[in-house]
Amino acid sequence: MSESRNHLALVGSPNCGKSTLFNWLTGASAKVVNYPGSTVEYSVGSLVSHLESYVHSVTTIMDTPGTYSLTPRSQDEWVTWKSIFENSNYGLPNLLLVVIDGTQLSRQLSLVEQVRRTGLNFKIIITMNDLLEKENIHIKIAEIGKYFNTDVFLFDGLLGSGLIDIAKSFNFSIKSNSDFIAPDPLAMKLSDLEFQNLDILAKSSTENSQQLKNIELKTRKLDDVLLHPFLGIVFFISIMTFLFASLFWFSAPLMDAVDQAFASLSELIQNQMPESLLREFVTDGVVASFAAVLVFIPQIFILFFGMSFLEASGYLARAAVIIDRPFKYLGLSGRSFVPLLSGYACAVPAMMAARNINSTRERLMVTFIIPLLTCSARLPVYALMISFLMLGNENALIAGMIMAGLYLGALVIAAFAALLLNKIITKDSQSFFIMELPIYRRPRFVFLLTQAMNRSWLYVKKAGPMIFIISLIIWGGTRFPRSAENVDAATRIQNSYLGQLGTHFEPILSPMGADWRVGIGLIASFAAREVFVSTLAITMNIEEQDEEVMNNSLLSSLVNAKNFTTGAPLFTVPSVMGLIVFFMIALQCMTTFAVAVKEMGGLKWAIMQLVSFNVVAYILAVVTYQSLSLFFG
Amino acid sequence: MQLKSKKGQKFKITDIQGKTFLVERLHEMGFYNNKQVEFLGQAPFSGPYLLSSEGTIIALRQEEFLCLNLEII
Numbered sequence: 113m114s115e116s117r118n119h120l121a122l123v124g125s126p127n128c129g130k131s132t133l134f135n136w137l138t139g140a141s142a143k144v145v146n147y148p149g150s151t152v153e154y155s156v157g158s159l160v161s162h163l164e165s166y167v168h169s170v171t172t173i174m175d176t177p178g179t180y181s182l183t184p185r186s187q188d189e190w191v192t193w194k195s196i197f198e199n200s201n202y203g204l205p206n207l208l209l210v211v212i213d214g215t216q217l218s219r220q221l222s223l224v225e226q227v228r229r230t231g232l233n234f235k236i237i238i239t240m241n242d243l244l245e246k247e248n249i250h251i252k253i254a255e256i257g258k259y260f261n262t263d264v265f266l267f268d269g270l271l272g273s274g275l276i277d278i279a280k281s282f283n284f285s286i287k288s289n290s291d292f293i294a295p296d297p298l299a300m301k302l303s304d305l306e307f308q309n310l311d312i313l314a315k316s317s318t319e320n321s322q323q324l325k326n327i328e329l330k331t332r333k334l335d336d337v338l339l340h341p342f343l344g345i346v347f348f349i350s351i352m353t354f355l356f357a358s359l360f361w362f363s364a365p366l367m368d369a370v371d372q373a374f375a376s377l378s379e380l381i382q383n384q385m386p387e388s389l390l391r392e393f394v395t396d397g398v399v400a401s402f403a404a405v406l407v408f409i410p411q412i413f414i415l416f417f418g419m420s421f422l423e424a425s426g427y428l429a430r431a432a433v434i435i436d437r438p439f440k441y442l443g444l445s446g447r448s449f450v451p452l453l454s455g456y457a458c459a460v461p462a463m464m465a466a467r468n469i470n471s472t473r474e475r476l477m478v479t480f481i482i483p484l485l486t487c488s489a490r491l492p493v494y495a496l497m498i499s500f501l502m503l504g505n506e507n508a509l510i511a512g513m514i515m516a517g518l519y520l521g522a523l524v525i526a527a528f529a530a531l532l533l534n535k536i537i538t539k540d541s542q543s544f545f546i547m548e549l550p551i552y553r554r555p556r557f558v559f560l561l562t563q564a565m566n567r568s569w570l571y572v573k574k575a576g577p578m579i580f581i582i583s584l585i586i587w588g589g590t591r592f593p594r595s596a597e598n599v600d601a602a603t604r605i606q607n608s609y610l611g612q613l614g615t616h617f618e619p620i621l622s623p624m625g626a627d628w629r630v631g632i633g634l635i636a637s638f639a640a641r642e643v644f645v646s647t648l649a650i651t652m653n654i655e656e657q658d659e660e661v662m663n664n665s666l667l668s669s670l671v672n673a674k675n676f677t678t679g680a681p682l683f684t685v686p687s688v689m690g691l692i693v694f695f696m697i698a699l700q701c702m703t704t705f706a707v708a709v710k711e712m713g714g715l716k717w718a719i720m721q722l723v724s725f726n727v728v729a730y731i732l733a734v735v736t737y738q739s740l741s742l743f744f745g
Numbered sequence: 746m747q748l749k750s751k752k753g754q755k756f757k758i759t760d761i762q763g764k765t766f767l768v769e770r771l772h773e774m775g776f777y778n779n780k781q782v783e784f785l786g787q788a789p790f791s792g793p794y795l796l797s798s799e800g801t802i803i804a805l806r807q808e809e810f811l812c813l814n815l816e817i818i
Contacts, residue, residue: 180773185766215800219775301769307777324800331802332785335795344789433804437790446793446804544767545793546774546809549802 118171119202124211125220126178127550129239132269134175163279182226182300187467197294208234214244214251215327218314226300228260241268247323255317331551338430348434355418356519357512359411366410374403397587401579401646404666405492412488417564424555442527443534445545448478455485459704463711471543477533479711480721483699484526486519489641493695494518496645497688499667578640586650625687625737627675638700685744690737697729750784756815757781763812774803
């Protein structure tokens with residue numbers, strides 16, 4: 113590490129306002145949280161430009177996951193420990209900024225004491241100054257500074273006041289840490305007496321501390337309703353149903369707009385480019401693929417927005433507490449709620465969020481069942497399938513309810529899987545549930561909006577290249593080798609490379625009511641689930657082109673699609689239901705598999721997960737198709 | 746500590762007993778001897794107990810709650 117470089121690390125309890133300070137210091141769009149464990153891995157940023165003038169040397173700042181103590185118990189707390197003491201990328205920090213919540217001094221000073229014991233250079237930052245000032249509470253920073261023999265700063269996360277003084281304090285002569293020996297985590301434990309001394313310090317350095325009660329009062333009033341034995345459950349179910357049903361209710365006009373934009377783009381290309389193979393590829397391959405998937409961005413955005421709202425408002429921690437008892441029967445705890453709920457967005461960060469769970473056993477169970485939850489990549493598939501089932505019925509309310517039903521169904525399946533695992537995996541005794549409930553705060557709309565937009569953009573960035581590559585392969589595979597002009601569409605596509613390859617899969621696919629075109633979609637979906645829709649957009653559009661039906665939506669292509677052999681409609685209620693069941697259970701995402709290997713500590717569990725999910729998905733899809741076929745003829 | 750408490754009942758912690766890791770975590774969450782806590786009730790589904798301690802609301806299961814020896818104030 114260069115001698116002229118400052119490396120700073122932020123340490124603090126969950127909900128202490130650490131990530132907010134990190135955002136102010138680095139200008140990065142890292143998450144602000146009201147829930148433990150949201151900083152899944154440590155993040156690093158450089159000092160924001162307007163603060164650079166106050167600091168003489170290049171400064172990097174690292175944000176670590178929230179920790180109550182420097183004696184690590186959860187994976188998350190180990191991340192904090194290792195990112196400070198065993199960080200091969202940045203080395204030891206020159207300065208630790210211990211961030212503590214000014215409304216929780218007596219509890220959080222213990223972390224400061226532990227940091228002091230490490231022997232590393234540190235300064236204290238007391239947050240939530242806006243709340244304290246509102247209640248006329250003053251913290252005597254000099255007294256705290258004297259006790260710990262270091263500088264103490266007040267910081268207001270809402271307006272950022274105090275930031276410049278904090279930045280100025282980064283100017284100090286950098287000590288070489290080469291002879292520093294990482295402390296023993298066990299030596300960090302404080303005695304009862306030490307806790308009590310810190311409590312005395314907290315009390316003596318807080319003027320008007322009786323006013324602290326007022327800050328909590330509003331929250332307690334809300335909790336009377338939201339954690340009420342009966343009303344609490346009603347609100348919980350209503351909030352969750354509203355979240356998932358609103359994906360349908362609010363997205364329709366936005367989805368129409370995206371659809372229109374792509375139709376115009378396609379038309380523009382048709383008009384501007386001369387007729388060629390490239391134009392065909394661009395319009396029928398690339399644009400059709402992206403349109404099929406990106407049309408669901410509004411729904412994904414709404415999901416992310418809703419989750420950010422629940423997180424930032426403080427409700428998510430309550431939801432975890434409400435669900436704790438029911439989860440206990442499954443061998444889980446309320447702590448699993450956030451990773452599982454995140455699983456409804458994407459399995460990858462969800463598996464990482466499971467590091468917050470202190471019990472190894474519970475973490476393994478949660479990581480195992482996360483891919484069963486309806487991740488956003490399934491949304492395009494479900495939306496298409498529901499639109500098919502709802503043909504001729506424009507009732508958005510029912511469509512929304514079906515969607516909410518699918519989300520709930522995923523929970524039931526996951527619960528069943530958890531029950532099974534609970535029987536298989538040996539119990540451990542390190543499980544406990546102690547959770548802090550942060551005060552309710554009104555989230556800043558701009559913050560929610562940016563966060564939801566960033567996450568949706570990440571989704572596009574992640575899915576984009578995959579959609580492009582797969583669309584190229586699928587388009588080429590279904591268009592080549594070129595047949596003679598007079599050959600009909602069915603024969604032409606069957607003679608194509610993918611057609612020839614696909615016929616080998618027919619025996620496996622026909623029991624679930626699918627043909628090889630759907631099969632190609634299913635195979636492609638193992639790259640990323642949403643690719644299933646874009647693949648169908650290419651394979652199904654072939655007929656339409658031949659019949660000169662331009663600009664037909666994917667949905668009508670599905671309605672008109674015929675089985676090449678029998679001539680019967682390919683997509684029927686039984687076959688679509690079979691596909692939905694398959695998508696509900698199958699583990700098709702390679703990224704998830706890679707992360708699962710890492711998070712479950714090796715190949716064994718990850719392979720078990722991959723194989724069992726896909727085999728069960730296939731069997732249930734066949735059973736669904738076959739049994740529904742009896743009713744629908 | 747058997748709990749048949751009413752909402753709003755205030756206690757003083759007289760001792761914390763149980764598995765070491767649990768006692769330590771309770772300490773870190775702000776529970777230690779002589780600390781005052783207020784009982785806020787129980788979460789839905791007869792779930793975790795809710796305690797308030799100097800501006801912090803903490804939810805904990807019965808197993809963890811029973812580690813706290815409490816004295817009514």
